[in-house]
Amino acid sequence: MxxxxxxxxxxxxxxxxxxxxxxxxxxxxxxxxxxxxxxxxxxxxxxxxxxxxxxxxxxxxxxxxxxxxxxxxxxxxxxxxxxxxxxxxxxxxxxxxxATCPLVTKVHKEAEYHHAAGRQIIMIGHKGHPEVIGTMGQVPEGAVLLVENVADAETIQPADPDKVAYITQTTLSVDDTSAIVETLRRRFPAMMGPRKDDICYATTNRQLAVKTIAPHCDAVMVIGAPNSSNSKRLVEVAARSGCGRSILVQRAADIDWEALGDIHRLGVTAGASAPEILVEEVIAAARDRFAVTIEEIKVKDETVSFKLPEALL
The missing domain is CATH 3.40.50.11270 (Rossmann fold)
Structure with a gap:
């Protein structure tokens, strides 16, 4: 058969x-x-x-x-x-x-700049995430107020509403963050923000790609780690973009193929810390069970690269 x-x-x-x-x-x-x-x-x-x-x-x-x-x-x-x-x-x-990502270092510098200017900083991010801990640790304890969602944005009370600035974790949901920023701007019209969005190009591009494929797929599989913020956001974006069957897997061995037995179109992406070899592994596992056709949807070309530290050159 x-x-x-x-x-x-x-x-x-x-x-x-x-x-x-x-x-x-x-x-x-x-x-x-x-x-x-x-x-x-x-x-x-x-x-x-x-x-x-x-x-x-x-x-x-x-x-x-x-x-x-x-x-x-x-x-x-x-x-x-x-x-x-x-x-x-x-x-x-x-x-x-x-090895801090230069785009995270940019957010660190923003935090230092606003603190030096006497502004209280509101950071949009996930409590306990290493990036948030690192960013909040660029300035004295108490200088940053953490906001995780719109409800937090509605209730947060800075010392002086006219002297606040916001920064964000680089791996957030673009849509969620926009809603939080809108809430903060309504409450604090004088609030300053980054000249260029803190959410990094890679997070933005991967979310855009998932938004593009999700409405046309029976299920979307995100390859990434359960502690990877950007990977978890991709699962959420897929679900909101028209594909309710959105799952996160670390490796091909983790996939419940029986649960996917009735699908005809499977969207596949990988978080920003997942290597392409894991995508290839999933495709190979699918070929063992299905007659597979590959269709690739590209929404952006990426040409960004960062130099190694001087000590290693």
Whole structure:
């Protein structure tokens, strides 16, 4: 009996962004230059496959600097770190490499600028996310008020409503963030914001691609980690854009193919920290069960790239 037909609709752009690509190369280049082990504070990016691949090459992942012995290099993750972390590394004389995405560093500088100007900062983001912790840690404790949703935006009480500015996490839902900003602007007309949107180009492009394919798919599969903000947002965007069957999977082995047995068009994308090899793995697994046709929908070309730190050039 022949396999049922399945069209896989690939969203493009998908997968690695320039910041993730740079962060991974920093770890690889550090291992090449200094030899193993190279310590990395926190997951370099939120993807188990990537982390395990780097472990196999000689990276050691730790939660805190106190776990890093003296005299070895340490890499800070792409999500960014509070100022206290490089300060602690310098106090101990540790050589460190900062793999913070340059687009996250931009938000750090905005926070410093507004704080220096005497404005209270409202940060739109997810409590406990490493990027939010790192950004809030650029200024003194209490200088930033965190807003997670429209309800928070309706109730937040800055000290002086005429001296506020907002910044955002780079991996948020574009639509959700717009609604939050509208609420804040209505309440605080004098509020300042970034000259250029803080949500990064890669997050925006991947969400646009999913919005484009979702209405024409029976199900949408996002390849990414459960702790990846941008991947979880893609699942939400797909569901809101007309595809109620939107799922997040880490690997092909995680897929419940029986639950997808009645579909004819499967949308596939990958979060910004998921490598293309995982997309290929899912397609190969689908070919074992279906007569697969590939259709790719591209909404943007991406040409962004970021240089490695001077110490590795």
């Amino acid at each position: 022949s396999n049922p037909a399945l069209t896989i609709v690939l969203a493009s752009p998908r997968g690695f962004c320039a910041g993730v690509d740079r962060a991974i190369h920093i770890v690889e280049a550090a291992i090449e230059k200094y030899g193993a082990p190279v310590y990395v504070r926190h997951e370099i990016v939120h993807n188990r496959f990537v982390v395990d691949s780097l472990k196999a090459k000689g990276a050691l992942f730790v939660d805190e600097l106190t776990e890093v012995p003296d005299g070895v290099p340490v890499v800070f993750s792409a999500h960014g770190v509070p100022k206290s972390v490089p300060e602690a590394a310098e106090e101990r004389g540790l050589a460190y490499l900062d």
